Amino acid sequence: xxxxxxxxxxxxxxxxxxxxxxxxxxxxxxxxxxxxxxxxxxxxxxxxxxxxxxxxxxxxxxxxxxxxxxxxxxxxxxxxxxxxxxxxxxxxxxxxxxxxxxxxxxxxxxxxxxxxxxxxxxxxxxxxxxxxxxxxxxxxxxxxxxxxxxxxxxxxxxxxxxxxxxxxxxxxxxxxxxxxxxxxxxxxxxxxxxxxxxxxxxxxxxxxxxxxxxxxxxxxxxxxxxxxxxxxxxxxxxxxxxxxxxxxxxxxxxxxxxxxxxxxxxxxxxxxxxxxxxxxxxxxxxxxxxxxxxxxxxxxxxx
Numbered sequence: 001x002x003x004x005x006x007x008x009x010x011x012x013x014x015x016x017x018x019x020x021x022x023x024x025x026x027x028x029x030x031x032x033x034x035x036x037x038x039x040x041x042x043x044x045x046x047x048x049x050x051x052x053x054x055x056x057x058x059x060x061x062x063x064x065x066x067x068x069x070x071x072x073x074x075x076x077x078x079x080x081x082x083x084x085x086x087x088x089x090x091x092x093x094x095x096x097x098x099x100x101x102x103x104x105x106x107x108x109x110x111x112x113x114x115x116x117x118x119x120x121x122x123x124x125x126x127x128x129x130x131x132x133x134x135x136x137x138x139x140x141x142x143x144x145x146x147x148x149x150x151x152x153x154x155x156x157x158x159x160x161x162x163x164x165x166x167x168x169x170x171x172x173x174x175x176x177x178x179x180x181x182x183x184x185x186x187x188x189x190x191x192x193x194x195x196x197x198x199x200x201x202x203x204x205x206x207x208x209x210x211x212x213x214x215x216x217x218x219x220x221x222x223x224x225x226x227x228x229x230x231x232x233x234x235x236x237x238x239x240x241x242x243x244x245x246x247x248x249x250x251x252x253x254x255x256x257x258x259x260x261x262x263x264x265x266x267x268x269x270x271x272x273x274x275x276x277x278x279x280x281x282x283x284x285x286x287x288x289x290x291x292x293x294x295x296x297x298x299x300x301x302x303x
Contacts, residue, residue, distance in 0.1 A: 005119045007032055008046045011039060012054075012117050019058055022082035025051055047117050057114025060096050061182070063089060067101050068108040068186060074101050108186070110223040112179035122250040142241045142256040144264070147297065151233045152189050153218050154282075155226055156211020160202045165285075168197075168208050172225070180223050181212050187220060189213030198284040198297070209282065234281045236297040237261075237269065246289035253294050261296040269300075277301040 010032045015023060028051070029036040043051045063081040066072055072080075078089035086101075093101050097111045104111070157177065162168045181194045188194040192213025199206040211226065222228050239261035241253045261283075266276055281299035286292060 004042055005046060007034060007039075008043055009118070009120045011043060011051070012119070015051075015055055015058065016116060019055070019062060020080055020082060022059075023055065046119050054114075054117065056092065057096075058116065059083070060092060061113040061115070061179075063093065063101070064097070064104065064111065064113055064183065067105045068183075074105070077101070108183070109221045110180045110226075111183045112176045113182045115175055115178045115182060120247060122247050140242055142239055142253075142260045144260070144269075145238045145240060147236050147238045149191055149234060149236060149284075149297075151216055151231065152192055153214045153216055153228055153230045154192065154209075154211060155184065155214050155218070155222065155228050156197075156209050157226055158200055158202075158207070158209040158229075160207050162208040163206065164208055165197065165210075165287075168210055172210075177210060177225075180226070181210075184212055184214070184220075187214055187218060189215055192284065196284055196286055198282055200282045201278055206283070231281050234277050234299040234301065235274075236281075236284070236299050237264065237266075238295050238297050239264070240293060240295045242293040243290050244293060250289060253289075257294050257296055261298060264298075266300065273302055274300040275303050 011028050014028050014031050018027075025036045025040060029039045032039070034042075040051055043049075043054070047054065059081045063077050063083075066077045066081070067074070070077075074089070075086040078084075078086045081089070083089040083092070090100055090102075093099070093104070096114075097104065099109075099111075157168075157172060159168055159171055161171055168174075178195070185194050189212070194212040195210075196213060197208065197210040200209055201207075214220075214228075216230070218228070239257050241257050244250075244253050266274060277299035280301075283299070284295075284297040286295040286297070288294075
C-alpha cells in the first residue's frame, strides 16, 4: 500500500532531523503514530535494512562529511554524531570504510557513504495509491536554450547494457555508487555536478552513464568500477522543463523533454549552422524536479 511507503518516508525524514540525538525506535514510532514492532518490520520490508543499521550508516555519513569539511576535533565530531566516544566512532568508521577517521581526514578518498533513502516514487503515488491522473497544474511546454560547458573530466560508470536510469541499477548497486559520488561532493565540477548522469554512444546506440564531473586538474583516487575521462569544452542545446511536482508529474515531464531532445531537428537551429557534437562529448541529464526541473543537454558544434 502507498500508505506504507509514506509512513516509512516519514520515519526516514524524522531520522534525518534528529540524527545527532541518536533517535530510538520508540521515539520514531511515537512520532508517526505506529507501534514500534510495526515500524521496525515495515522499515526492513521496504528498505531492505533494519532501522538500526540505517541510523548507524547515516551517522557515519554525517561524521565523514564533518571530518572532510570542517576543522572540528574528532572527539567533538564523535559526540555530535551520537557516538559515546572517539574510540566508538573509530571502530565503526574503520569497519565501514577500511580507514580511521584520522587517516580519512588527512586524505579524504572516495568511500561509499550510506545515502539517504527515498521510498516514495511516482510509480507508488500513481499506481499503489490508485491516482493515475497527473496533477491539475498546467505543465509548461519543454523548451530549448543554449549553454556552454567548459572542458572538464568526468568520473563515472559507463554501462553499455543500460539504456536509462532504471537499467543502470540492474548492473550496479545504487546505494554504493551514489554513496561514492556523495563522498566526492567536495571535488565535483561546479557545472557538471555530482549525480549529473546521461547518455553516450556505444555501437551507434545511446547507453547510460552515472557519476560526477570533476575539474581538469583532478588527480584523486579512482574508485573500483569507475573510469575517469576528459571532455573538451562545447556548447549544448538544453531541452528543459521548469520545476514540477515529482510524484504527480515526473513521467509526463520526462516524456515531453526526451521526446523534444531526441527528435529535435538540428538543421532548424540558428540557420542550420550547427551539427551534433556527440562523437566528442556526451549528453547530460539533470533531474532535480522541484528545484531545477528536468533537462537533457546535447552537445553541438559549428559545421
